[in-house]
Amino acid sequence: MDLDKLSRRTVLKSAAATGLVTALGARAAHAQAPLVVGAIYVGPRDDFGYNQAHALGIAELKKVRGVKVVEEENVPETIAVQKTMESMIQLDGAKLIVATSFGYFDPHMLAMATKFPQVEFRHAVGLWDEKKHPKNAGSYFGYLDQAHYVNGVAAGLVTKTKKIGFIAAKPIPSLLRNINAVLVGARKNAPDATVTVIFTGDWSLPVREAEATNALIDAGCDVITCHVDSPKVVVQTAERRGAMVLGHNASQASLAPRGFVTGAEYKWETIYQGFAGNLAKGEKLPNWVRGGYDLDYVRNTAYGAAASEPARRAADAAIAEMKAGKPIFVGPFKDNKGTVVGTKTYDNYAPELEGMNYLIEGVVGSTS
Amino acid sequence: MDASQAAAPAPGGLVSAGAGARFRQAAEYIAIPLFALAVSAVLFSLFLLALGHSPDEFFSLLWRGGFGTAFSWRNTLQRAAPLVLTALAVAIPARIGLTIIGGEGAVVLGGLAAAAIAIPLAGTVPTLVLLGCMAILAASVGAGWIGLAGYLRHARNVNETISSLLLAYIAIAILNFTVEGPLRDPGSLNKPSTPPIGRENMLAPVPGLEVPWALVAGIAIAIGLHLLMSRTIFGFAARVTGGNPRAARAQGLPVGRLIVLCTAIAGACAGLAGFFEVAAIHGNANAALAAGYGYTGILVAFLARHNPIAVVPVAILFGGIAAAGGLIQRRMGLPDATVLLLQATVFVVLLASETLYGRLRIFKARTPA
């Protein structure tokens, strides 16, 4: 297991180090005109969630000397995003495009990467494949399931009903993985705990998210968490109902002074700072960037009022485990229909986990 | 509905005799919109000045982003393309007196149907045959969906405005269910989609011009529908029905059939918009098919006074403003909603300017024509 990871990291490092001095690098080195980076968001930048987390990270890029960032928000996952990229390249002279939404990758970013081989494209979450995709494209991602696992560990020790509620947008692997990680974490100390999932069907539906929160609390869940673009409504509704809350994406601690336990947060700034470092030195950006607690790509929000002393201690221990690379998904395990889906223990970097299309035993919900 | 509806003059539907009068009327149809555009530019400049932004910079960016470079034109036309088709989906039923606001439903189901038929066919038939089958199926499914609203209107007296809107929401549920369930490509991980139709089968832009085929098709269909509505018995009967259904019935016109046909034509247009999204842009069906083109089309159609030809320039104006939006956001730090507000201002003023037609002295014949 460790060997596996070791080799992957070595590959990553060497990829970055041997990176050719591309047109991109040469330009940054000469540093007459600033190097323009275009950042694209699917929602508003201050949504208390996904886009905000990215925008905070991008803010770090802006601090790099010789780098100029142009940003566009509320760009839908249609031809509009292709045109935004092209506009950033043609009219602003962008040399690096950072596309942050899941749906931007295929076909939009791939089409633009093919059309503009001299521009670098990086996408959050997408699965860049060396064999299939252009060399000037790439993807980066933080393994948020590690922070959700820590959430789960804390939740298992604070829940009284042993029922955790999860409001989810769509049944896609990166989201199912978070749900499953919460369950695994919770069962560490509460073996009979369950996670009940409600899929709302889209990334931002405030009324339905509030309805789902109420429905979960009414069904007996006393800890609520979510994976939607903007968790503000879920967190506020749960707080109002007196339930405990686990955050997602960015810090929502201020929204739930009574019920906040902890939250799973991306630390995109680590990744973006890495990119900035590459740019400043004139290196080629790595095509494939992945990491979790071990590389400081994710974190947990500072404990809130609802985090009991045992929960804090257990969560701290879980964070230490994650940093040490202890696997979350220990096999064999079944999905919630009784089929064995995990025959072995998966390393946290295992590519199989990025294709997770099931909910594991103990999760109440269906992927379709 | 009232008889005055049929009498409502439409641009292009000129009936006057003399060449001088014809010229003056044509001048009116150019001068008044230009005047309205100028007024909205002044209003918006005042708004920007009040907020401490430079109107000069704003409008030069608007020009540059929408029309100033070859890329900007491509961007504009690309954004206009689906709007021509979805606006036609509103304009045609409007001629028979129906307000259809659920074109979005036909867009998503048309796209879904096109992607679905490609699953068994892709790779087994030539590209042109595949695209032809996809287009025909998309248009048929769209026609059936909006035609259903027309049928319900005729057969069950269900108001078509509300039923088409409800059907749009139901269509989006069907799309999401299908792409995440029965037709999901197992390889589409974080973006549930149907299996790809294949890069080699996708529709490239018109060679040389880099204009999307959707726009070419939209213009051709707009011209065809204009001729259908103005030069054929069918069109005449439809307009009579739009003016006064009771009188039309009394005259023995097949009102029910006309209603269903007009709504079906509308649905076919919107369904084709869905086909082009799948065939030229996404290469599969996914949730992004519900991008709101159906709703934007309503505004375009009303602004074009439901004239199929006028739909084209209005859609291009709309596309241009949208295309410049990103540049304005990036360069001036203005919110993305700025262009929405500009569009709205332009449209409110343009619509209000309709009151000027026939009332300005300079466009009036000095002697009776």
Added chain:
Amino acid sequence: MSDIATLATVLFAMIGGAIRVSTPFLFVSLGECVTEKAGRINLGLEGTLVLGAMAAYMVAYETGDPWLGVLAAGCAGLILGVMHATLCSLPRVNDVAIGIALMSFGTGLAFFFGKPYIQPQAPRLPSVELGGWIGNAQLAEALTINPLFFIGVALAFFLRWAFDNTRYGLLLRMAGDSVAASRAMGVSVDGVRLAATAAGGFLSGIGGAFLSLYYPGSWNEALSSGQGLMAVALVIFARWDPQRCFYAAMLFGAAGALGPALQSVGIVKGYYFFNAAPYILTLLIMIGAGRDGKAARAMPSELGVQR
């Protein structure tokens, strides 16, 4: 969970959902009902709802008083209503088209000025607890009701009565049914329609305030997701009867709660269709109730007349 407990959970969720979710639909459809009774269609109330939601949130946050926010939302809606009525009183200007353009205008204004208010937390409107004595937490929650709901319900029944029994109601209906008759009585049709559209805008703005200040109680750009447009359509479903607007809104709210409630008790297959339940149900009811022509007869005859 036993079957009865499951059923009770779903049922209580639907009651609660009907009360929580229905209020914005109710206010917008009442507003549109008043406007349409006077013979004008204002299709732009979606924009009014969104602008109202933003204005309410902004004012509530800046002043600390949510009720001032409600007032601000009403005033924002009123201004859009007056704009609509004034423009439509010009000859040859089409009310449906202006409505759609104002929908973009209201939404654009709200998004433009609303950016700085996505983050902050505005004070929330208070609520009345009616179910504390029952001893069932879920039912108690369902019966925790915002005063705006009561105002909306009272207004629905009042408007229904006022349309039939007051001078103003008569003037309003006359403007909607026959311009000629109104003119013969020496009534300014444009004046009546101005008042009706302004009132409609005011009510819709308040519907928006409910969204941002009570439930879900937050301002962001995805807040409405088309509720205003749907509420306008519901007026046709309700056959231009305020009382039926109330029933329609309740039905819509209850059906909307069905999707999340079923998933919370473990009925999870096909949630997209459960989530679409309000639309499917409304369509089925309309198909079932069709044919008899009641809807067509109830429609104010000046509606849809193109100018």
